[in-house]
Amino acid sequence: MEKEQEEMQFLGVLGIYTESYKIIWSCRKIFSQITLSLILPLSFVFLAHIQVSNLFFYKIRHDQFLQHITPPGTKRHDKLSDLVSSDWALFWLFKFLYFTFLLALSLLSTAAVVYTVASVYTAREVTFRTVIAVVPKVWKRLMLTFLCSYSTLLLYNAVALLILILWAVTLAFTVAGTVVFFSILILYSVGFVYMTVVWQLASVVSVLEEFYGFRAMVKSKELIKGKTWVTVAIFFKLNFSLVAIHILFRILVVQADSVGVLGRIGFGILSFMLLCKLFLFGLVIQTVIYLVCKSHHHENIDKSALSDHLEVYLGEYVPLKAKDVQLEQFHV
Structure with a gap:
């Protein structure tokens, strides 16, 4: 990173x-390997679910x-x-397997x-074999x-839902009720958007720090302070792109009758490629946002200590410890 x-x-x-x-361009080889092994199947499952559900x-x-x-x-x-x-039973079984x-x-x-x-x-040098060893x-x-x-x-x-039910039985179909x-x-x-942003950053916290579960969510909430609008704007753009690809695939592939078989295959491949790139780009962005938020709160991650923790992939995974690597203060 520059x-x-x-x-x-x-x-x-x-x-x-x-x-x-x-980051992606500088390490395009390993990110290509991650895409082929993990993100490509993820994208296929996502799009196949739309087709099979239809x-x-x-x-x-x-x-x-x-x-x-x-x-x-x-x-x-x-x-x-x-x-x-039987149709409904198979449908819900398919939904369970999909999720x-x-x-x-x-x-x-x-x-x-x-x-x-x-x-x-x-x-530090990282190989695909290293990544696969750490991931589980x-x-x-x-x-x-x-x-x-x-x-x-x-x-x-x-x-x-409870609030909506109370609204329905008290204020529905009135001018005040509409407001x-x-x-x-x-x-x-x-x-909902704020909680989803906290959730996404909490995933990064769970990988790089000793916090996970509710503690990771609390840590994520603290990190987002001061960068809320930036994270929400990025979240909105990424999810807008995801919805756009979903709609494109549904209209031009799943429900398309006039474009022909070759047209549907072409649009399907295009949707698949765009989705792979979006998933990879979004995950890298989440990690960069984490580093930006840490920097904003003057929580300096010591690179040598972080490297030591990342080096333990051959043994038991050891997350970052706050006292060692995440709370060293720096001054601008």
Whole structure:
């Protein structure tokens, strides 16, 4: 990395993008290997889920239509009823398998990219074999952080649903109720985005520090202070790009009939390539944001101590310790 940590606190959105691109370009070989082994399967699972889900819904709607036009009480109606139930069971089994693979590949990709960027930051040589050796040990910490973050989001959504129900039974269909509804919607959206940003940075904290789970989320929340607008802006742009690719794939590949087979294949390949690049770029950006936030709070990471901790990949994974490497203060 070209910039020293003292300088990184001044990076804005464009500066973080530029620094992330430089990291990827300077180590393009290992990032290409990570992409082929982890991010490529992650992108395939993400896009395949859209295609397969559409096929499931088409079959379910077709069987439900046949059931609807078949007289009740007949053997055909009973068979169609069992078939629809079977369709839904297979659909939810597919959803479970999808989320399982998506979660596993996401956490493994996060661990690999964060570890690699940290190695680049310490100017130590890192190989793909090293990364693969470390990833399974870091993965457990990331899983705990994910479970804590996910449970927090579930609680947040449950509270939001309760507030919405109270609004529906008290103020719905009134002028004041409309104003209150949009106020609730705005506050919910802001809170959801903020919690998601905290979650993403907590994943980096879980890899590079001794904190994980709820403690990683608390640490992430502290780091974001002072850089909230920068992190939210980047989060919004990355997720807007993800939604755009999702829509592009659905319209031009899954539901397209007029572009032909070759056109659908071409757009599918384009969506796949864009998604791979987006996932890799987003994960590198998360780690750079972590370094920027650390610099903003004058929490200097000692590179030699960080390198020592990264060096233990052949043994048990040892995370960074606050007293050694993350709280050494520097002055600008």
